[in-house]
Amino acid sequence: MATETENATEAATNGDAVAASEVALGTPPEAEAAGMPQLAFETFGNQIFWLVVTLVIIHFVFTKVALPRIAGVLAERQGTITSDLAAAEELKQKAVDAEEAYKKALADARAEAGKIVADAKAEIQADLDVAQEKADAEIAAKTAESEKAIAEIRDGATESAKTVAKDTVKEILASMGFSADAKTVTAAVNTRMKG
Amino acid sequence: MATEAHGDETGGLEFHPLDQFIVKPLFGDGAVHWYTITNVTLWMALAVLAIAALFVFGSRGRALVPSRTQSIGEVLYGFTYKMVEDVAGKDAVKFFPYIMTLFMFILFANFLGLLPMSFATTSHIAVTGVLAIAVFLTVTIVGFVKNGAGFLGLFWVSSAPLPLRPVLAIIELISYFVRPVSHSIRLGGNIMAGHAVMKVFAGFAAIAAISPFAVLSITAIYGLEVLVAGVQAYVFAILTCVYLKDALHPSH
Numbered sequence: 363m364a365t366e367t368e369n370a371t372e373a374a375t376n377g378d379a380v381a382a383s384e385v386a387l388g389t390p391p392e393a394e395a396a397g398m399p400q401l402a403f404e405t406f407g408n409q410i411f412w413l414v415v416t417l418v419i420i421h422f423v424f425t426k427v428a429l430p431r432i433a434g435v436l437a438e439r440q441g442t443i444t445s446d447l448a449a450a451e452e453l454k455q456k457a458v459d460a461e462e463a464y465k466k467a468l469a470d471a472r473a474e475a476g477k478i479v480a481d482a483k484a485e486i487q488a489d490l491d492v493a494q495e496k497a498d499a500e501i502a503a504k505t506a507e508s509e510k511a512i513a514e515i516r517d518g519a520t521e522s523a524k525t526v527a528k529d530t531v532k533e534i535l536a537s538m539g540f541s542a543d544a545k546t547v548t549a550a551v552n553t554r555m556k557g
Numbered sequence: 558m559a560t561e562a563h564g565d566e567t568g569g570l571e572f573h574p575l576d577q578f579i580v581k582p583l584f585g586d587g588a589v590h591w592y593t594i595t596n597v598t599l600w601m602a603l604a605v606l607a608i609a610a611l612f613v614f615g616s617r618g619r620a621l622v623p624s625r626t627q628s629i630g631e632v633l634y635g636f637t638y639k640m641v642e643d644v645a646g647k648d649a650v651k652f653f654p655y656i657m658t659l660f661m662f663i664l665f666a667n668f669l670g671l672l673p674m675s676f677a678t679t680s681h682i683a684v685t686g687v688l689a690i691a692v693f694l695t696v697t698i699v700g701f702v703k704n705g706a707g708f709l710g711l712f713w714v715s716s717a718p719l720p721l722r723p724v725l726a727i728i729e730l731i732s733y734f735v736r737p738v739s740h741s742i743r744l745g746g747n748i749m750a751g752h753a754v755m756k757v758f759a760g761f762a763a764i765a766a767i768s769p770f771a772v773l774s775i776t777a778i779y780g781l782e783v784l785v786a787g788v789q790a791y792v793f794a795i796l797t798c799v800y801l802k803d804a805l806h807p808s809h
Contacts, residue, residue: 399579400681400745404588405683408589408590408592408593409580409597409678409681409687410684410687412597413597413678413687417658419605420605420658420661421654423613424661425654427612428630429634429653431613432616432634435620435631436631436635
């Protein structure tokens with residue numbers, strides 16, 4: 363084996379004194395490397411063999427299982443994030459569109475409402491105008507009627523007052539013993555009534 | 558040596574900061590052959606299990622919204638992937654599993670080595686040396702396969718004045734071949750030194766007068782070592798990426 367031969371050559375090339383003393387004392391091969399286990403060359407074969415085995419296993423595990431799996435997971439995650447971002451962008455656009463549609467609908471409704479209000483106002487105004495005119499006409503008619511009635515009443519009152527005055531004057535004159543001339547009394551009453 | 562030393566120093570201070578690095582068979586006391594199941598085997602197997610638990614078991618749900626374990630695995634994946642892409646270039650991504658393997662093995666071995674009574678596999682130059690030589694060979698082979706002789710342009714600094722270029726070429730060549738040495742000793746040395754220092758302070762803790770200080774020091778150094786464990790694994794991985802970039806794009 364490689365280790366044994368290595369061992370032997372190492373022992374041969376080592377310091378003569380050390381080798382001689384150790385051989386003389388019959389120390390086990392482990393003690394050869396004078397304090398440094400790192401320089402115990404007889405263990406190199408063992409370490410190298412197991413290191414190579416270890417590295418081959420780790421490399422196998424990495425290349426066959428671990429690294430492709432992790433790479434797959436990372437790629438999948440990246441893909442998911444990208445598609446999610448795209449979906450979010452799309453939804454955001456939809457939200458903006460919806461908001462615009464809503465605003466437009468609101469503006470339309472406002473315009474419609476304004477139109478309806480204006481129409482209603484105009485209609486009411488027209489009705490109002492008609493009603494007012496009618497009312498005005500009625501009021502004017504009533505006023506004229508009333509004025510006529512008042513004039514009649516006033517005329518009637520004046521006549522009555524004249525008659526009463528004439529009668530009263532005649533009575534007063536008669537009681538005082540005068541015979542009254544109808545014409546004179548009437549003239550006098552008329553003069554008084556005017557003044 | 559370990560057992561004898563323990564026997565000799567009964568009652569006094571016991572400093573055996575390097576005993577923790579001894580490679581020994583898990584079952585029995587026989588010699589360490591290349592196939593022997595040792596503490597190296599145990600702690601490397603635990604590293605494999607920990608990695609499998611985190612990356613395979615943790616991500617078993619394949620959840621779109623990850624669980625905590627899956628999240629950690631994903632973070633490490635993303636971190637390493639980005640490092641390879643940023644440092645070594647986009648065309649180095651096919652080496653990502655390779656670098657991930659090295660990075661995760663070193664990271665987990667470093668952290669597992671920090672458990673009390675554990676064995677730090679990455680403290681051994683044999684282990685870090687193989688890792689570094691593997692990187693060196695990969696980089697060199699990839700460099701020549703990708704660029705042919707053009708890979709030698711790495712050593713020919715065309716932006717320097719012509720008389721200087723041969724000198725620079727020698728320096729570049731030396732630095733290129735020193736890479737695996739520094740690459741491996743940086744990692745192994747850091748881990749070994751940290752663990753040894755902790756053991757030394759643990760030895761001081763036996764003296765009543767300074768044991769509070771020793772315990773505080775161990776706590777502080779342990780914190781530092783946690784940092785070192787992560788940083789050294791990262792340094793190893795990022796240097797691998799830098800070297801790989803040289804192989805893929807050798808022009809200065």
